[in-house]
Amino acid sequence: MADRFRLTLAQLNPTVGDLSGNAAKARAAWEEAKTAGADLVALPEMFITGYQTQDLVMKPVFHQAAIAEIEALAVACADGPAMGIGGPWVEGRGLYNAYYILHGGTVTARVLKHHLPNETVFDEERLFEHGDVTGPFVVNGVRIGAPICEDAWHEDVCETLAETGAEILLVPNGSPYYRNKFETRLNHMVARVVETGLPLVYLNMVGGQDDQVFDGGTFVLNPHGKPVVQLPVFDAVISHVDFARTEDGWRAEDGDFTAHPDAMEQDYRCVVEALRDYMGKTGFKKVLLGLSGGIDSAIVATIAADAIGPDNVRCVMLPSEYTSQASLDDAEAVAKALGCRYDYVPIKEGRAAITETLAPLFEGTTPDTTEENIQSRLRGLLLMALSNKFGEMLLTTGNKSEVAVGYATIYGDMSGGYNPIKDLYKTRVFDICRWRNAHHRPEWMMAPAGEMIPANVITKPPSAELRDDQKDSDSLPDYPVLDGILDMLVDREASVQDCIAAGYTREDVKRVEHLLYISEYKRFQSAPGPRLSKRSFWLDRRYPIANRWRDNG
Structure with missing residues (x-):
């Protein structure tokens, strides 16, 4: 024996x-x-x-x-x-x-x-x-x-x-x-x-x-x-x-x-490996994304560069008249730090053509989110055209907070084949950016070491820049509040009363709950992205699109 x-x-x-x-x-x-x-x-x-x-x-x-x-x-x-x-x-x-x-x-x-x-x-x-x-x-x-x-x-x-x-x-x-x-x-x-x-x-x-x-x-x-x-x-x-x-x-x-390694490093490693394998197992070699100068697109560009190498990442700035100089500077700084290709494609002429085409039908109406969303959808059209022409997979850049409440334009900035940050709440995105700036693991990161996301990108108030002086906080509670409520409603399936007992106002909770439920149809059509939690959007949480129930507790 x-x-x-x-x-x-x-x-x-x-x-x-x-x-x-x-x-x-x-x-x-x-x-x-x-x-x-x-x-x-x-x-x-x-x-x-x-x-x-x-x-x-x-x-x-x-x-x-x-x-x-x-x-x-x-x-x-x-x-x-x-x-x-x-x-x-x-x-x-x-x-x-x-x-x-x-x-x-x-x-x-x-x-x-x-x-x-x-x-x-x-x-x-x-x-x-x-x-x-x-x-x-x-x-x-x-x-x-x-x-x-x-x-x-x-x-x-x-x-x-x-x-x-x-x-x-x-x-x-x-x-x-x-x-x-x-x-x-x-x-x-x-x-x-x-x-x-x-x-x-x-x-x-x-x-x-x-x-x-x-x-x-x-x-x-x-x-x-x-x-x-x-x-x-x-x-x-x-x-x-x-x-x-x-x-x-x-x-x-x-x-x-x-x-x-600790949970922060494992989360970041997970999103890098997810994108790397998604590319390798579906046959794509290169990606592109709209680089707005904001924090979400900055970290997605960094994840992509770490996953498949900066030479295989195209960053595209698509400015409108509402795009600030700070956003232009920040986007270019991110692309330069990463070593990615950076293209500049203004949407002014395309937007003017669409506005003129729709003018007879929109006559007598007041400009609203319709006109804002045209900008986003025009950007999606141009990015998808580049994707088709050059065989580069388009990455979408919406964080879990935005995905949860529908703060994204379907067929616009939601366009794309994969979303590396789909299961990262906005507050976690800030933390991940700071972590990546301070850490480099050459054995699995293909982008350079150092500060890839400039401090201004992390500290400036988030904005979609679809109208003058727009801020995310105009439409949503501040992200620490929003993410806290979403963590309870989504990740812990808490009740409205549970959220109020935790210190959130009923007004904020009911507003977030309403946005969460009415955005189900958007999530149903959204790109896949790596699962980082036990309640990611897709297989972990399966809710009906047509749903009249609300928690009135």
Whole structure:
């Protein structure tokens, strides 16, 4: 009976739908494990298909091709360590989220996910059947239990595995980021090792997929509950973990250990990785955006430059007669600091032409937000024309505060393919800008170090500059008040009375609530953006567009 067991952890970044590409990554990890003398190489949940697949996995030709890819991988990796890899499985008329063990040229075991998450961004009840809870599989004489992701958030599956002889728990995951989630994961897994007395490996994937970013942070626990291995967040890495048989059972030896950065850095890293992967996985190489001289477009330009390099970012200033000299200077300063291309495209002549075209129909009416929104929509038209002509994806720049209350023009400044700051409230945007000015991480930031967002951009009163002397505070409560109310109404689903009890005026709360509900149709048509919280707009919060209910408490 062997007294040592080497496990290779492949914290890697799959691409949804790229079956052959994902298989190639698994094969490369297996080769590395073989060279290192590993007994088993483990890849995350649903790795062969990428995650999350949403309804794509239900398409028969797709899940059949994924299963065939796994079976081919078993044959190709016959002479060496075993492999654990996630993928779909069909049994009878049921489709399952499965974890395959490949060894000696065949599939030697298959674990089916039992608990299917059906909350926040997860719809697994829609996609899969519940698998039966089964016992451990054996690799080179070691009995390993593999509760798949959600299965380890409940005590029953791990308890059953321990009772049926498991000696090590291996938890393959596709767990997406939200702020401070690592502590939640760690607390759940500590509970499992305390309950079972077994060492546990929590293996997570990395990479962006639409609105979700998988942040890695793989760790290994011994029964005392403290990590002995901790891999970095957001980085694709392969790490080897050695287990030794002791008189108390198998124990993991100390291995690679990386301290994780604070929440501010993780938020910023998340939005950078989200955009980088969204570009790479959809085939775009370059982006453009309207650079107004305001804080939101400044941080989006910085995120883009950090994600794909300044040479691949086009910043466009589209001034009107309401654009201040300060905005012109600030926009140019941002583009220059980043090293991005900077184009200057005035909208005066285009706006005059539209005004003249509409004049017979608008005769006798008073100018209002209609004329203001024409400016925004004209900018959207010009930016989309550049996008079409040069194949550059347009980024939109609305923060979560604006997205929440509809302080944006549909088919205008909402135009674009991706919004990196969609889940950042305005007050958080200010904090992120200050953080980025003070910090540079050359290993994952492609833009220069130093002050990318001038102090004036951060300190001046926010304004859309669609009319003379306009300020955001003319239409909205000041951002600390607005964001505080939105945090309660959106992120905590609080009542109007809860908000008033927290110190906000009824007038402000009801005004924000009204704007929140009537803006649902805009959010329904808005660009995707990275999820940073547990209540991001899209899959986390699904409200009807036509909705007459209001909280009159």
